[in-house]
Amino acid sequence: MSKEFTFAIKSICFDEDYRPSDNTRITTNFANLARGESRQENLCNTFRMIDNRFNALAHWDNPNGDRYTVKLEIISVEMNIDGESSGNALPLIEILKTNIVDRKTNERIDGIVGNNFSSYVRDYDFSVLLLEHAKNQPEFSTPDNFGGLHGKLFKCFVNSDTYKDHFNKPPVICLSVSSSKTYHRTENRHPVLGVEYQQDEYSLTDEYFKKMGLKVRYFMPPNSAAPLAFYFAGDLLGDYTNLELISTISTMDTFQKIYRPEIYNANSPAGKSYRPSLKHQDYSLTRIVYDREERSRLAIEQGRFVEENFIKPYQASLEQWSVNYAL
Template sequence: MADEFTFSTTTTRFDEDYAPSSTSRITTNFANLARGEQRQQNLRRALAMIDRRFNDLADWDNPRQDRYEVEADIVSVELAFTADAAGRRFPLFEVLDLHVLDRWTGQRRHGTVGNNFSSYVRDYDFSVRLPALAAGSAGAAVPDDFGDLHGKLFTEFLDSALYRERFGQPPVICISVSTSRTYHRTANRHPVLGVEYTQDAPSLTDAYFAKMGLAVRCFMPRGAVAPLAFYHRGDLLNDYTDLQLISTVATMEAFQKIYRPEIYNANSAAGSTYRPSLEHEDFSRPQVHYDRDERSRLAITQGRYTEEHFMTPHRDLLQRWVTGGAPLAGQTAGV
């Protein structure tokens, strides 16, 4: 398949002047904040939240808690099929690439890549294919091939020369814990990530990310009120420096406080046994506008776009690649 397509990337700085491009997945956290009349105020406040949390966690040799600033770039990954003479490119993934500026020394250190993860194919899988399968037969189980294509596309990109030349380490993706699972606090504690939680069973998202080659561990950092889910390759606790891990926590905790304040801006912290819920009413709402209903509607729109412009025109090629030549078993709604 490597001869059938090529990857390319573009980079956009995420700052208070950021505006989503025409190909950005507009349901993603940073794009949602950058829309509407309050866009610049939203962005300024979100960036301030990230920097405050970073300095709170990186508190050594930082008496005024203003030593560090987090810089974020949006890396957009596009795919072009070699058989397409027009050279059309499909927007595949978007991730955040973080750097940490030391204001005392002027030194910039690389943080982590990944963090926020956006994917048009994932929108198709969860907002188009999965509902279609559920509607087709009552109580239908999630098929074994669910997420196969997305997983192979992601791992192909990670193993590409393009990724290896730009990024020195595997990504760390950080999202909310699942509202469908119960979490239990363990005795394991990391100096940056905090106390570890384990869950009663893997979620559908865990299985989906596993096909991307990523394992999950859940930690609640110092000062947080709920654990975050970290998806990673390799050794999460030892492959990254403290400042790298702090960059992920500070950035993604800020996004989750804005996107899911019922969980991440609750007025009481998770206990030893924890079941996250969006029905929780005792929480504080950040002064950042976020349209969660619009996000849900647009996910379906973007999934349909993926079906029309990616799945349908390239169905045969994608099926051959994912299955090694055989048709996908039970495939009724695209790859």
């Protein structure tokens, strides 16, 4: 591949009026909430939960618990495969950008970019490549250099002029903790992030994100049911303000209550030693309709899309680019 990849960013407001396009391959977590008979109610309830969570955490100088509201943008990243705007762009990733509106001062404050993370190449790695590899293995293993290409593509984007022109700080991705690992509560507490948890061994997702240049720490914010996994490049506690961190917590804690109520809407919080389980029965459902089976099915479809339109046609060039990529 003789030219470097170039990236293009598209932004759309994720609000009560958001409707996923029928002809766009779009992150199913967002589209899932915004379809069907419950579309309007789903979205209104989701944003209300986010605002309530934000104000509960940002309680200082906020006596009525309504000072702030969070505005979300869906950030879609496309990559031009030949380095030019040829109309042959690959939908690479989708992330969320949080913005905070202070009703007291009428100020709009930048939040954090990242939060939710959807990646077409990641869908290919986990839902196509890993599943195919596992068919012929007597015990669990991963393919050689699993996640290597995806990690370099992500770092290439974050280090690009396109990213730097749009965002002032590195991304923070906030995901569920792994149901295959046990987490242990520490004595370390942060006023916003809450109590820190640690584990003895990284999960497959942790290792995958490490190849993206991201470290991980696990915190259970005040009044949460379980710790969240925060993936970041610099200093999670030092690089971001409390309001920025709260915007991520309130957004992703809400989404996880919807996506994984067995873990994040459990009726009792995580203890000193905690192993999450999607088979946990003592939990409450939100009033928001979410089709988890559709999310899994479409991850495979998106993975196949990438395989046919990106991996196979450009395999030799991608391998050469990956070998030569220095970051």
